[in-house]
Amino acid sequence: MIRKPIPAAIALVAIGLLAGCGQNPDSPEENKGKNAAFLVEPQYPSIEDALVDVKEVLKPTTYLNNDFTGKSFDPVPADAPLEPLTVGLSWIANDQFAAYYIAQSKGYFRDAGFEVELIPGGPGKNPIGLLVAGQIDFVSSSNGSALIRLQHSRTGGDAIAVGALFRKYPYAWVGLDPKTPSDQRSERKITAEDFRGQRIGAEPGSEYLTAFTLEQMGVSPDEVEIKRTSTAIEPLLEGAFEFMTCWMDNMPRMLEARGHKNWFVWEFAEHGWADFGNVIMTTRSTVENEPEKISRYLWALSRAVEFIIENPEESAEIVKAAIPETSLTLELIGKRLAYQSDLSLPVGDAPMLSIDPETWERTAAILLYYGVIEKMPPQLQTTSE
Structure with a gap:
């Protein structure tokens, strides 16, 4: 739905x-003086210097868990009850989220045991906030930087990345x-x-x-x-x-x-910019208590990505039907899917949707270099009296 x-x-x-x-x-x-609002002063001599601190303090495991990609399952029985699942999208319904529409249309979510509701985002909406508040199960975030910034905000948040549809931003x-x-x-x-x-x-x-x-x-x-x-x-x-x-x-x-x-x-x-696109997030409590749920969810999305790569024309038709309010033509949707397919291909022996920890470290280093985040998350800092 x-x-x-x-x-x-x-x-x-x-x-x-x-x-x-x-x-x-x-x-x-x-x-x-006119560009003052866009002037961000570096806080380190170089990004490489910031990376040293990242490796010492900001471990990738703070933000990601790669244990759930690359797994396969048998489809659940046709008469098996389905578990409701809510997924927050980072933007309004559009072909950026093709894999989700394919997973619904081709029954991949159903094979994994889920009845999925996609909740579009948009201006003024905060799907990561809904995730942290326990109102949805998964989020598709535009990038990984959003999660790093959340973890280094004043309050932090119970969220962790478990995969990414695009290996670069x-x-x-x-x-x-x-x-x-x-x-x-x-x-x-x-x-x-x-x-x-x-x-x-x-x-x-x-x-x-x-x-x-x-x-x-x-x-x-x-x-x-x-x-x-x-x-x-x-x-x-x-x-x-x-x-x-x-x-x-x-x-x-x-x-x-x-x-x-x-x-x-x-x-x-x-x-040299390091980040991922369409990052898949859930909560740490889900990681700890429902690991198979995450693996099955990623399995469904992986099958959808593979279908898009192998069947671009049919995929474009499915996506257009899933968002009937769109003015995009099949040709325009096809162009986006072709570009996304290249972004989705894994590197080397890495499983589909997996996240490279070194890339994640560099993402954090760039944010630290420009002072977007602090070396130690504020909620973990202590002050002397």
Whole structure:
């Protein structure tokens, strides 16, 4: 069963944002102070130095447990009672969550003994909060950073990662290549010289991602004009920005659908950013008391991922039928599934959906480096009187 979300109102682009269309960005001198909200000061000499502290204090087992992937089961009998299971999604119902719709449609959840209800997320919703509060059984989080930040918040939370659909976080900067006609694919990657002197639009909460980009490029914050934006493509098409943050499996296909094949990107994962996508979380109490429940759940999702890889066209049809309110065409859904399939393939002998502890350590190190988290979770710190 899929719980239908309330249709969201069409997002309006701020007048102040559009006022900059067609204008030249400010000079470095004029940009001084304007980007203050996006300036995140490193707390260590380097990410490698932060990684040393992570290995000493922030053990991966604080956040993840890989004991439940790679297991197989016989389907439960057809007349067996099914256990109700609630799964919180990190965003509104869309093809990002294809594996869940496939697992429902093909009966993989049922074979595992579950009747699953998918609960869409969206603006103002907090599925991880629902998990910690004991109101749902599992969560599909956009990334692993969210869990690390939770564990280092003032209150912490009873949550742990048990798998991930994507072995890397498909986040990027995207722009339209001015050196390539719009009806042709660009072969270029975004460089520091492309960034300098330009207007870049970043999503709220991406300050440390922006700082990471500029540091890796060797670009000073004063050399760009940074403003907040949404995930809609209109500001890019209308010239409000030269570059925007995006999900690689989503915005490029939307740009192509609008006649712009000449997009080019700077992918975080290609420049040392470590994280996972669509991270599967549950509670520690479930890990301790119901381990087979987790293994069966991951088994169902693994079968769904394998089906998508082997049957892309049928998968696109199933996903479109699962979210009838979507305006996405089968072609657009197919493009996303093709990109996701590559992200889902395991590396080496690792089981499907497993999480690499070293990648997780580096994720924590980056957050620690930029001061997003503290070395010791606040709730574990003691103060002397």
